[in-house]
Amino acid sequence: MNPLLSETPACINEQGTWCYQVFQITHNEWLAASAGWLVAKPIKIVLILIVAFLIRLLIRKLIDRISTPRNNGRKLPALLRPLRERAPDLLGATVTERRRQRAKTIGSVLKSVTSFIVFGLAFMQVLAELGINLGPIIASAGIVGVALGFGAQNLVKDFLSGMFMMVEDQYGVGDVIDIGEASGTVEAVGLRITTLRDMKGTVWYVRNGEVLRVGNSSQGYxxxxxxxxxxxxxxxxxxxxxxxxxxxxxxxxxxxxxxxxxxxxxxxxxxxxxxxxxxxxxxxxxxxxxxxxxxxxxxxxxxxxxxxxxxxxxxxxxxxxxxxxxxx
The missing domain is CATH 3.30.70.100 (Alpha-Beta Plaits)
Structure with missing residues (x-):
């Protein structure tokens, strides 16, 4: 037997440590010496996950609150107040649906970004607690991200175009628009595609990244x-x-x-x-x-x-x- 393993760990005499507490309960030197891995680190990891979950939950509730229209949709959601508003109040109920969908879509993006950032940071903290070197992992993640970016260029293009379109309020639900290949009334606006129905009743699904110009017949006058x-x-x-x-x-x-x-x-x-x-x-x-x-x-x-x-x-x-x- 290795004589080092038979040595009594010094931490069992240090009051206030996990080693001391475990030794007092179990009177087992090996368990006491391994208290950091068996007790302290799991507790820290659980606390990190709990805090991350609570932070995510609070931020998502805040996003829900500021993205929900009030007064039956007549009052502009707080999320949209800093952004430019092109929808004229003259359109009545159509404006309510337009604002609701715009706030819902932007809020959904913010929720996804929040979950990615919070759980990403929590995951890195957990790896650090386990003693894993994060340098190679971060480098590998960067390479994978670049590869996915090249492989999903169209998807990224659609997503970014949809985000700018939402923020700038170029068009919304109820607007009559002409986007070149198709024209009609907008029925739904998403981050990837826009849905509109033409005068003949045909529904068109247009990728946001393919929209080069938009003619809007429903803004201002x-x-x-x-x-x-x-x-x-x-x-x-x-x-x-x-x-x-x-x-x-x-x-x-x-x-x-x-x-x-x-x-x-x-x-x-x-x-x-x-x-x-x-x-x-x-x-x-x-x-x-x-x-x-x-x-x-x-x-x-x-x-x-x-x-x-x-x-x-x-x-x-x-x-x-x-x-x-x-x-x-």
């Missing part, structure tokens, strides 16, 4: 544009008066009055075509309501022009303007 064709023989000045009177009467009543922000403006002759001339009229509307206003105004001015005796140009039906609407 929109312009309803109506191009009205007339024949060459029409009295333009009189047609402008008729159009202005008809449009003003239409937007003064329901339901257009709730969607129109400023009185209609007749700009005059916009285009001269082989068939005739086109007079352009615009009106500033609430975001996303330009198409509704266009259709209603087009019907009103058609009836007014016909009643005033104006004839449509050859080969054209009155009111067949391009009907484009642009958001500003």
């Amino acid at each position: 929109a312009n309803a544009v109506i191009d009205v064709p007339l024949s060459y023989t029409a009295d333009v000045d009189r047609a402008v008066v008729v159009l202005k009177d008809a449009a003003s009467a239409a937007v003064a009543g329901e339901p257009l009055s709730a969607n129109v922000l400023e009185p209609p403006e007749v700009l005059g002759v916009e285009k001269v075509t082989p068939e005739g001339i086109e007079i352009r009229m615009t009106v500033k509307t609430r975001p996303g309501k330009q198409w509704t206003v266009q259709r209603a105004l087009r019907a009103s001015v058609i009836a007014a022009l016909e009643e005033a005796g104006f004839e449509p140009p050859l080969g054209r039906f009155l009111g067949q303007g391009n009907g484009t609407g642009t958001a500003q």
